[in-house]
Amino acid sequence: MLKDIKISTKLGAGYGLGVIALTVVCAIAFFKIAGLQHVVADLSQTHIPLFDVVNAVNGSATEQELAVTQYALHKDEKLISKYEKLDSLMSQKFKTAISLVNGNPKLVRKGWLEAIDIIAEQHDVFAKSCRRYLDAVKANQSGDQLNLLAADVTARLTALMDHIEHFLDMNNAESKAVTEMADQTTQSARLTISVVGIFTVITGILFAVLIIRSITRPISHTIDSLEKSADQVASASEQVSSASQSLAEGSSEQAASVEETSSSLEEMSHMTKRTAEHSTQADNLVREVARIVESAQESMNELIEAMDEIHRASDEKSKIIKTIDEIAFQTNLLALNAAVEAARAGEAGAGFAVVADEVRNLAMRAADAARNTTNLIEGTVERVNHVSEIVNRTKKGFCEVANSSKRVGELVGEIAAAANEQAQGISQVNTAVTEMDKVIQQNAASAEESASAAEELYAHAEQLKAIVENLVNLVGGGGRDSDKAYFTRRKNSKPAIIDQNAASLRKYERGGLEIGKVREVSPELVIPMDDSDFKDF
Amino acid sequence: MGESAQASDQIQDTVVNLAGKYLTFCLADEHYGIGILKIREIIGMMPITAVPRTAPYVKGVINLRGKVIPVVDLRLCFGMNAIEYNERTCIMVLEIAGRTGDILIGIVVDMVLEVLNISSDVIQEKPEFGARAEANYILGMAKIDGGVKILLDIDRILGAEERDALDTEDQ
Numbered sequence: 001m002l003k004d005i006k007i008s009t010k011l012g013a014g015y016g017l018g019v020i021a022l023t024v025v026c027a028i029a030f031f032k033i034a035g036l037q038h039v040v041a042d043l044s045q046t047h048i049p050l051f052d053v054v055n056a057v058n059g060s061a062t063e064q065e066l067a068v069t070q071y072a073l074h075k076d077e078k079l080i081s082k083y084e085k086l087d088s089l090m091s092q093k094f095k096t097a098i099s100l101v102n103g104n105p106k107l108v109r110k111g112w113l114e115a116i117d118i119i120a121e122q123h124d125v126f127a128k129s130c131r132r133y134l135d136a137v138k139a140n141q142s143g144d145q146l147n148l149l150a151a152d153v154t155a156r157l158t159a160l161m162d163h164i165e166h167f168l169d170m171n172n173a174e175s176k177a178v179t180e181m182a183d184q185t186t187q188s189a190r191l192t193i194s195v196v197g198i199f200t201v202i203t204g205i206l207f208a209v210l211i212i213r214s215i216t217r218p219i220s221h222t223i224d225s226l227e228k229s230a231d232q233v234a235s236a237s238e239q240v241s242s243a244s245q246s247l248a249e250g251s252s253e254q255a256a257s258v259e260e261t262s263s264s265l266e267e268m269s270h271m272t273k274r275t276a277e278h279s280t281q282a283d284n285l286v287r288e289v290a291r292i293v294e295s296a297q298e299s300m301n302e303l304i305e306a307m308d309e310i311h312r313a314s315d316e317k318s319k320i321i322k323t324i325d326e327i328a329f330q331t332n333l334l335a336l337n338a339a340v341e342a343a344r345a346g347e348a349g350a351g352f353a354v355v356a357d358e359v360r361n362l363a364m365r366a367a368d369a370a371r372n373t374t375n376l377i378e379g380t381v382e383r384v385n386h387v388s389e390i391v392n393r394t395k396k397g398f399c400e401v402a403n404s405s406k407r408v409g410e411l412v413g414e415i416a417a418a419a420n421e422q423a424q425g426i427s428q429v430n431t432a433v434t435e436m437d438k439v440i441q442q443n444a445a446s447a448e449e450s451a452s453a454a455e456e457l458y459a460h461a462e463q464l465k466a467i468v469e470n471l472v473n474l475v476g477g478g479g480r481d482s483d484k485a486y487f488t489r490r491k492n493s494k495p496a497i498i499d500q501n502a503a504s505l506r507k508y509e510r511g512g513l514e515i516g517k518v519r520e521v522s523p524e525l526v527i528p529m530d531d532s533d534f535k536d537f
Numbered sequence: 538m539g540e541s542a543q544a545s546d547q548i549q550d551t552v553v554n555l556a557g558k559y560l561t562f563c564l565a566d567e568h569y570g571i572g573i574l575k576i577r578e579i580i581g582m583m584p585i586t587a588v589p590r591t592a593p594y595v596k597g598v599i600n601l602r603g604k605v606i607p608v609v610d611l612r613l614c615f616g617m618n619a620i621e622y623n624e625r626t627c628i629m630v631l632e633i634a635g636r637t638g639d640i641l642i643g644i645v646v647d648m649v650l651e652v653l654n655i656s657s658d659v660i661q662e663k664p665e666f667g668a669r670a671e672a673n674y675i676l677g678m679a680k681i682d683g684g685v686k687i688l689l690d691i692d693r694i695l696g697a698e699e700r701d702a703l704d705t706e707d708q
Contacts, residue, residue: 325624326624329581329624329625330581332649333579333580333581333627333649336560336579336649336651336652337578337579339558339560339573339652340560340573340576340577340578340579340652343558343573343574343652344573344574360651360652
């Protein structure tokens with residue numbers, strides 16, 4: 001249950017209790033002292049002044065009597081004035097006494113005023129007697145009168161003094177009673193205070209022990225967890241630091257490769273642009289080629305037309321030659337027929353046979369000529385055909401060239417478009433790579449920052465550990481020389497041996513747990529009241 | 538020995554008899570010759586009117602200046618395959634001895650060559666191919682210009698054919 005209460009509450013409760021006890025003791029003491037003071041006041045303000053006053057009255061009365069008697073002897077006016085003075089003084093004193101008694105209601109209740117009145121009466125009587133005596137003396141009365149009056153005076157004085165003594169006794173008794181009361185009060189006060197004080201001390205010690213334990217144990221636990229957390233923070237910061245360093249390295253590598261990529265992209269971009277330009281040029285060239293091919297095709301068509309005309313002309317020539325050839329053939333037949341007839345005619349047809357022979361020769365010559373011409377024409381036709389064939393082939397070739405160039409043109413157009421798109425894409429990729437580069441730089445910077453932050457964190461963890469050390473010292477007390485050595489060792493260590501330190505720290509933890517263990521409640525044991533222990537504070 | 542001498546003399550006589558003018562023509566790249574006296578006329582190719590129910594080698598008839606002359610394809614006669622007639626194809630009108638005198642028959646030849654005066658020293662007796670009657674239509678062989686011209690006995694060819702045709706008609 002004590003654990004649920006806050007430390008401030010506990011401390012407050014403990015101190016509160018102490019304060020309350022103290023307050024109680026102080027109250028008691030105060031009251032007792034007030035009582036004492038009351039008594040003292042009583043004594044000092046009432047009884048002692050009353051003593052003084054009444055003694056003064058007594059003295060004054062005596063002096064009055066003395067003055068009167070001396071006057072009777074010496075008849076010095078100074079004595080009378082002195083007597084008067086004493087009288088007035090007396091009345092003053094009486095007033096003072098009355099006021100003093102009035103200041104103390106208890107005495108008033110006891111009827112002290114009446115006592116003083118009685119004394120005042122007695123003094124009056126005495127005073128009257130004195131005056132009578134004085135008067136008598138002034139009147140120079142006889143000695144017997146004087147003696148009578150003197151005896152009266154003396155008697156009155158004695159009565160006064162009796163009363164005064166009675167009063168003084170009363171005062172004395174009262175004083176004693178009051179003093180006794182004061183004594184009692186003092187004793188009771190002392191008793192009470194000592195009892196309460198001892199009680200307070202004991203309870204205070206108890207509570208202190210309880211509270212200390214209830215405070216130190218959670219604090220120890222907290223310290224343990226703090227130490228563990230500090231350890232973990234330190235190790236985590238180590239990890240973060242190494243991770244950040246590796247991240248920074250990776251980022252720098254990334255940056256380098258991104259640089260390379262960027263430069264390659266630049267090259268690629270240039271090349272693509274050049275390709276695009278080239279393809280545009282090629283496109284233009286192809287278009288020109290297409291035009292040239294078209295014009296060539298037109299020329300080819302014209303050529304073919306011309307050759308067709310030649311062909312037709314040759315055909316006509318052939319026909320003519322064929323006619324001639326037929327004629328020659330028919331002539332040959334005729335000649336043969338003539339030869340036949342000549343042979344049938346026998347002798348008579350010999351000359352005719354010669355004629356027939358000549359005719360046949362002529363026919364043969366004609367046929368030969370026709371044949372030659374035919375050959376020539378055929379040769380021409382052949383050549384023309386050849387040329388036509390070549391022209392056709394050329395035309396086909398040109399057609400193919402035209403098609404190919406068209407296709408090439410299309411392809412080149414596509415290439416140009418693709419190259420343009422490529423160039424755009426590359427520029428986009430370039431910008432993206434630039435962005436990536438920026439991001440990488442930022443990453444590298446962030447990694448550096450996080451590395452430095454991890455270093456700071458580690459330093460803070462170390463500080464935290466030192467603070468925890470301090471706290472441990474505060475809570476556990478001194479006598480731990482090993483801690484100091486540990487402290488200095490830890491201060492000189494580098495982050496690389498954090499684990500070793502963590503192990504040491506854990507060892508220390510185990511040693512430090514002893515504080516939290518439950519011990520027998522004994523003030524001397526729990527509260528380190530040794531000077532040797534205090535040296536650590 | 539004596540018979541062979543006689544035979545050679547006979548042959549010699551035959552060869553001497555064979556000398557004379559021949560009209561040579563070409564048929565399936567082979568040169569043939571027919572005696573000029575047998576030949577009536579040479580004409581170029583003209584339309585032939587086909588006559589049904591005749592032998593396949595009988596092409597039909599032609600109208601030559603009012604005369605109707607039967608035409609025979611010599612290729613088919615010889616058992617060769619027929620060819621397309623071109624501008625060199627000629628019809629040779631022959632006079633052959635028939636049963637009742639000379640008859641005119643036309644033969645289709647691939648090409649007419651020339652009239653050759655063939656002397657006996659270039660003529661050679663026909664070779665014996667066996668005792669078949671078909672070879673009788675060859676009169677002899679003439680060696681001219683490195684080539685051999687076969688001299689035909691047209692009577693034997695067409696006469697026999699006609700006879701066969703007539704025989705077939707009779708039957």
